[in-house]
Amino acid sequence: MEHLNVSVSPHFFSKRTTQNIMLDVIIALMPALIASVIIFGWRSLLITVVCIACCVISEYVFRKICQKDNTISDLSAVITGMLLAFNLPVTIPVWQAIIGSITAIIVVKQLFGGIGQNFANPAITARIIMLVAFSGSMTSWTFSENSVDALSGATPLAAAAKGFSSGVDYMMLFLGDHGGCLGETCALAIILGGIYLLIRKVITWHIPVAFISTVAVMSFLCGKDPLYQILSGGLLLAAFFMATDYSTSPSTPWGKIIFGIGCGLITILIRVWGSLPEGVSYSILLMNILTPYISRLTRQKPLGALGGAKS
Amino acid sequence: MKLHGIKIPHLKNTADSAPQRIPIPKIITIPASMHIGKPAEILVKRGDTVKVGQLIGKADGFISSNIHSSVSGTVQKIDTMVTSNGVKISCAVIESDGKQELDEKIKPPFINDFDGFINAVKDSGVVGLGGAGFPSFAKLKIDDLARIETVVINAAECEPYITSDTRTMLDKNEYIYKGISAIKKYMNVRDFVIGIEKNKPSAIEKMKELALKDEHIRVHALPSMYPQGGEKVLVYNTLKKIIPQGGLPIDVGVIVINITTLAFIGEYLETGIPLVEKCVTIDGSAVKEPKNVIAPIGTPISDLIESAGGLKCEPAKVLYGGPMMGIAVPSMNEPVLKNTNAVIFMDKKEAAVPKTTACINCGACIAHCPFRLEPRSISLAYKAGNVGDLEKLCVDLCMECGCCSYVCPANRPLVQTNKLAKLKLREYLSYKKEMN
CATH class of the missing domain: 3.40.50.11540 (NADH-ubiquinone oxidoreductase 51kDa subunit)
Known part of the structure; x- marks a missing residue:
């Protein structure tokens, strides 16, 4: 009669799995996706779907070729696809989006061992690669024809960097009615998603708060309008969704704060003194590289430890 | 804090x-060790009659404990059994007469x-x-x-x-x-x-x-x-x-x-x-x-x-x-x-053990450890055989409460690895002592 399982304790497990954490992130990205369709038209949905499909397919094929367990069901490739799409202009040619997605999954993620092993954020790195490779189409901010307003021209940040007004006020920034990458413009939608992530405890407050407040303080010190700096560009999307990527950010509370401050500083340095209008992607990539060191240096002292845990 | x-x-x-008393079982098995330390020395033999509370095993050494019969009856045999932690010990099998004298x-x-x-x-x-x-x-x-x-x-x-x-x-x-x-x-x-x-x-x-x-x-x-x-x-x-x-x-x-x-x-x-x-x-x-x-x-x-x-x-x-x-x-x-x-x-x-997937570095194990240990880092150090790191990570502090394994969304065997890492560290430390 007896076939008793004798596994070692614990015998209880939480219901939280990698898959449902990732599903929460996808849900949190939905408001931004809806906003992008309203602002930029149906083409933004097309780009997003293309990126997601390419990411998932390239992950599936790569794991298959390498004869490893397939990991597409953990949904992380879906998020990479969504975030990459959100960082592209709506006018991007589809073939470029496909190349970007394949780069993100295969070069940045899978070649390092797949989920949890990559040291750089796949969506951000792929975006930077595309920015170098397709600089023309990656910086053309024309709205598509079927969008609400037939606006065209520079992003608010690019305009501000050149020293003239973009004609965009706070309300337009907040609602996202201006030029930019397809998922980054609507601050309202991103903040809603961010709050959802915080409530569901997918992320903690440390990185977004440290990142955004550093940008605010630094832009004030540099004589820029803090609110304008926060609401424009990809800052909010990056602070809530990309800087908080588990694999590429520290996991201790102080490590997260240092990471966030570092991201904020580099962002402002690039925005104010760099030759590029936007520096969020570079700041995160640079801080990704420092993550292992930050994690080591901010190791918590275990309760009652005689030595220190730091190494 | x-x-x-x-x-x-x-x-x-x-x-x-x-709580209510259960009917007295017909056969009971009393192991010589139900404690940490040396097993007790069994004092009875086959055929002996015993009563409730009678000393049937004497503490052997400082860290050991007495054992007593819990029923009245006859000792059927002195047997050996394997405890749940895998140690072979002797035990007294007693047939109860139901009188509980x-x-x-x-x-x-x-x-x-x-x-x-x-x-x-x-x-x-x-x-x-x-x-x-x-x-x-x-x-x-x-x-x-x-x-x-x-x-x-x-x-x-x-x-x-x-x-x-x-x-x-x-x-x-x-x-x-x-x-x-x-x-x-x-x-x-x-x-x-x-x-x-x-x-x-x-x-x-x-x-x-x-x-x-x-x-x-x-x-x-x-x-x-x-x-x-x-x-x-x-x-x-x-x-x-x-x-x-x-x-x-x-x-x-x-x-x-x-x-x-x-x-x-x-x-x-x-x-x-x-x-x-x-x-x-x-x-x-x-x-x-x-x-x-x-x-x-x-x-x-x-x-x-x-x-x-x-x-x-x-x-x-x-x-x-x-x-x-x-x-x-x-x-x-x-x-x-x-x-x-x-x-x-x-x-x-309820007994199903969920499937282990790749670590996503979410930090949940670190955020929930009562002693502020880093189960993820301990796992990596253990896998790499890096005992020096295990020492720095204070794995010997781990009380094996299992919080890390419970919260892990990838269902990684974290506390289980901590247990192995503790053994490895202990070996290393005693070796180091010997060398000095």
């Missing part, structure tokens, strides 16, 4: 179930000083009944009594399902007080703190009544967060004292004793009946009517089920103790031990 922990289902279904030699112990008290505790065969099974007299035998500032009474009972300590608090009030009084008298302690998790309001109420009787007793309500019953967690949360790495509670002037152990000591001083029966919570998804029962030590687990209305289905996993730190038994013939406070029968669904 607040210690981390996890919110887990309480499942205290049996808190209102006053008490050994004539039993009488309340006569005590007039500290040594007498320690001897009485030793004779009683009591060990840490919260689950650890460390011989109580060895814990209480402190050379310099002036070092003891506080006795912390562990009534946290933080594991899901288990309610046997709750029942002790509700039903054995006067024995708890007797135990406290004895420690007060013979060990000269003036400060007692009872730590209870907030999810047991009626027990807290009862203990507060006790505190009204005696100004030296305090009741400390602990947050309902696992693992409040961990010794170091309990001492920190009640007294804000940190037990140093490799140290014992006495290093910070504290003795920690489980409430059921204490109540038993109180009871023994009055009756002189050694530890022969145990209140056991029977629960789990495969049990029809979860209940608390009193069972003779040595009762086969399979004999407990009938008292709890039988099983709903074939159990897939059976545990000694709670689901967080309990030990899965290989067979239903395993006996109830001195430190068995619950037997959990899990059905297939």
Whole structure:
């Protein structure tokens, strides 16, 4: 009669799995996706779907070729696809989006061992690669024809960097009615998603708060309008969704704060003194590289430890 | 500083179930070791008649414990068995005559000083009944009594399902007080703190009544967060004292004793009946009517089920103790031990172990470890065979509470790896000592 399982304790497990954490992130990205369709038209949905499909397919094929367990069901490739799409202009040619997605999954993620092993954020790195490779189409901010307003021209940040007004006020920034990458413009939608992530405890407050407040303080010190700096560009999307990527950010509370401050500083340095209008992607990539060191240096002292845990 | 922990289902279904004695089992098996330390030396042989409370195994060495017969009857054989941690030990198999005659030699112990008290505790065969099974007299035998500032009474009972300590608090009030009084008298302690998790309001109420009787007793309500019953967690949360790495509670002037152990000591001083029966919570998804029962030590687990209305289905996993730190038994013939406070029968669904996937570096293990360890880093260091790192990561501090494995969304075997890492580190440290 007896076939008793004798596994070692614990015998209880939480219901939280990698898959449902990732599903929460996808849900949190939905408001931004809806906003992008309203602002930029149906083409933004097309780009997003293309990126997601390419990411998932390239992950599936790569794991298959390498004869490893397939990991597409953990949904992380879906998020990479969504975030990459959100960082592209709506006018991007589809073939470029496909190349970007394949780069993100295969070069940045899978070649390092797949989920949890990559040291750089796949969506951000792929975006930077595309920015170098397709600089023309990656910086053309024309709205598509079927969008609400037939606006065209520079992003608010690019305009501000050149020293003239973009004609965009706070309300337009907040609602996202201006030029930019397809998922980054609507601050309202991103903040809603961010709050959802915080409530569901997918992320903690440390990185977004440290990142955004550093940008605010630094832009004030540099004589820029803090609110304008926060609401424009990809800052909010990056602070809530990309800087908080588990694999590429520290996991201790102080490590997260240092990471966030570092991201904020580099962002402002690039925005104010760099030759590029936007520096969020570079700041995160640079801080990704420092993550292992930050994690080591901010190791918590275990309760009652005689030595220190730091190494 | 607040210690981390996890919110887990309480499942205290049996808190209102006053324990009832089960019918005396026909055959009982009493292992020579139900404690940490050396097994007892068995004194009886095949064919001997024994009575309830009769000494059948004598403590061998300082850290060891006496064992007593829990039934009256005949010794069928002296056998060997494999304990759940894989050690082969001898055991006495006794056939009960159903009369439950008490050994004539039993009488309340006569005590007039500290040594007498320690001897009485030793004779009683009591060990840490919260689950650890460390011989109580060895814990209480402190050379310099002036070092003891506080006795912390562990009534946290933080594991899901288990309610046997709750029942002790509700039903054995006067024995708890007797135990406290004895420690007060013979060990000269003036400060007692009872730590209870907030999810047991009626027990807290009862203990507060006790505190009204005696100004030296305090009741400390602990947050309902696992693992409040961990010794170091309990001492920190009640007294804000940190037990140093490799140290014992006495290093910070504290003795920690489980409430059921204490109540038993109180009871023994009055009756002189050694530890022969145990209140056991029977629960789990495969049990029809979860209940608390009193069972003779040595009762086969399979004999407990009938008292709890039988099983709903074939159990897939059976545990000694709670689901967080309990030990899965290989067979239903395993006996109830001195430190068995619950037997959990899990059905297939509850016993299912989720599939392990890749670590996503979410940091949940770090954020929930009560001792602020880094299970993820420990796993990596263990895999790489880097013992130096294991030492720096203080893996020896791990109390194996299982919070990390519980929260891990990738279901990685973190606490399991910590256990292996602790062994590896111990080997390395003793090797290092030898080399010096």
